[in-house]
């Protein structure tokens with residue numbers, strides 16, 4: 001029945017389609033009761049509206065409804081920043097729509113960076129950046145029944161950060177409990193039980209997955225709440241074991257306003273003279289017995305073609321954008337080991353600099369940013385496993401074996417990824433290029449649309465296994481090798 005209705009729409013026999021859907025609805029109403037029928041009625045009319053408008057309405061099928069949340073759930077957190085963030089002076093980073101302070105046009109900046117679009121961006125601000133972009137999205141609607149997806153502009157990371165230390169679990173959980181309470185009372189929630197809702201957070205998923213109510217445990221427990229299980233989360237690091245977590249790129253320092261600024265930057269990165277074969281910018285993790293960082297640091301120090309930016313003795317060195325970018329621009333490969341969690345912002349800085357990233361754990365990139373990068377990771381990166389480093393494999397030798405022609409191809413692929421991984425200036429959207437925001441939004445709409453269709457068709461995802469979600473992400477991308485080979489990196493939790 002549904003298939004037939006769809007074909008009618010395809011051939012633009014809208015009246016027939018409507019009648020058909022109406023009869024179908026009546027049948028459903030009789031069979032399944034009022035509740036399901038309501039869900040389906042909404043979705044069906046959405047389908048009919050969006051596809052019949054398809055020809056004339058370029059927004060058909062991609063409308064987004066943004067909740068008008070009370071300001072205590074978002075903007076107040078920024079205004080109250082001074083009081084909130086005890087551990088990091090993050091307040092200044094929220095300026096310029098989340099990009100942070102503009103980098104001054106000093107000589108230093110001009111030689112390393114380009115003259116437009118550079119900011120001292122703090123990587124946790126992606127939720128503010130996303131919020132400012134979506135407010136200017138060209139297909140917003142105030143009619144939630146038209147919307148393909150519903151955005152909840154709650155500042156997830158800020159809510160976490162303001163109570164990061166020295167607060168008991170009830171204080172840490174209060175914000176998200178209040179949010180859930182607010183959401184569940186909305187009619188928009190009831191249509192799909194929140195399954196068309198999504199949130200963005202500038203922090204790794206682990207900050208929202210506290211397992212016990214012991215005050216010594218980390219973070220809040222939002223993601224374990226029944227409401228959160230129905231929503232989708234776009235975070236800088238997703239859990240490999242969760243079906244509704246999705247990773248989006250960490251922001252870099254570059255937020256161009258035009259296509260030209262991107263092309264110009266790409267050209268410069270192609271022409272860079274790269275005097276180091278490989279480099280590493282980071283600090284050791286002496287308290288983590290599994291960390292390979294000190295080995296990487298040793299290898300950098302002991303190689304004539306390796307270069308180290310040691311953040312251990314003076315962390316501020318590594319927070320100076322021009323320092324980091326200068327190093328990455330003069331290196332062929334950039335080492336990107338696991339940090340405090342799987343992922344690092346540094347991987348994105350390295351790609352931005354045209355430096356081919358070297359990963360040691362598939363969870364650092366390959367299983368994360370599947371919406372944004374190709375499934376065939378050998379095209380744009382090198383993988384050397386943690387274990388190989390522990391067995392004292394020589395990085396210099398491994399990387400030295402890659403022939404210059406391959407390196408050139410890889411670098412070209414890396415440089416071509418740049419637009420997809422940066423967040424453009426929201427005040428002047430790029431003309432033809434899609435940036436990280438565009439790609440993320442499209443992907444989440446695709447996901448919700450499929451879910452809605454599954455509900456209409458009566459398909460369920462009961463046979464999907466949460467613990468295998470990293471595999472599903474790879475399969476969707478055609479990365480079969482990863483699915484076969486990386487089990488040992490993701491022990492069942």
Ligand SMILES: *[C@@H]1O[C@H](CO)[C@@H](O)[C@H](O)[C@H]1NC(C)=O
Nearest residue numbers: 050051054058059060061062
């Ligand atoms: C228009 O319709 C086609 C097929 O019916 C669909 O694939 C496409 O996504 C629609 N476009 C929009 C903007 O929804």
Ligand SMILES: *[C@@H]1O[C@H](CO)[C@@H](O)[C@H](O)[C@H]1NC(C)=O
Nearest residue numbers: 064068138139140141142143
């Ligand atoms: C939604 O409603 C608000 C308040 O009435 C209005 O300012 C805004 O322009 C509307 N947005 C759209 C996309 O219609």
Ligand SMILES: *[C@@H]1O[C@H](CO)[C@@H](O)[C@H](O)[C@H]1NC(C)=O
Nearest residue numbers: 042045046048049143145146
């Ligand atoms: C679909 O379009 C019709 C006519 O334009 C309108 O009356 C109806 O409310 C729309 N349905 C939804 C769910 O927006």
Ligand SMILES: *[C@@H]1O[C@H](CO)[C@@H](O)[C@H](O)[C@H]1NC(C)=O
Nearest residue numbers: 166167168169170171172215
């Ligand atoms: C948690 O801390 C708040 C204030 O910091 C206090 O009012 C509250 O009583 C504490 N709750 C528990 C359960 O200790």
Ligand SMILES: *[C@@H]1O[C@H](CO)[C@@H](O)[C@H](O)[C@H]1NC(C)=O
Nearest residue numbers: 211212213214215216217218
């Ligand atoms: C809470 O955690 C601490 C440290 O991990 C532990 O010593 C303590 O026994 C725990 N308390 C409870 C009630 O489980």
Ligand SMILES: *[C@@H]1O[C@H](CO)[C@@H](O)[C@H](O)[C@H]1NC(C)=O
Nearest residue numbers: 184192193194226227228230
């Ligand atoms: C989540 O969705 C399921 C249906 O899939 C529903 O039974 C449940 O009540 C929803 N949870 C909340 C908190 O709305």
Ligand SMILES: *[C@@H]1O[C@H](CO)[C@@H](O)[C@H](O)[C@H]1NC(C)=O
Nearest residue numbers: 376377378379380409480481
């Ligand atoms: C992946 O890319 C490399 C380099 O372009 C190529 O040699 C290889 O055949 C590709 N593998 C797959 C499975 O497509």
Ligand SMILES: *[C@@H]1O[C@H](CO)[C@@H](O)[C@H](O)[C@H]1NC(C)=O
Nearest residue numbers: 302390391392393394395397
């Ligand atoms: C690792 O290899 C280097 C040279 O290849 C050697 O000097 C060093 O002793 C080795 N270390 C270990 C722990 O085997």
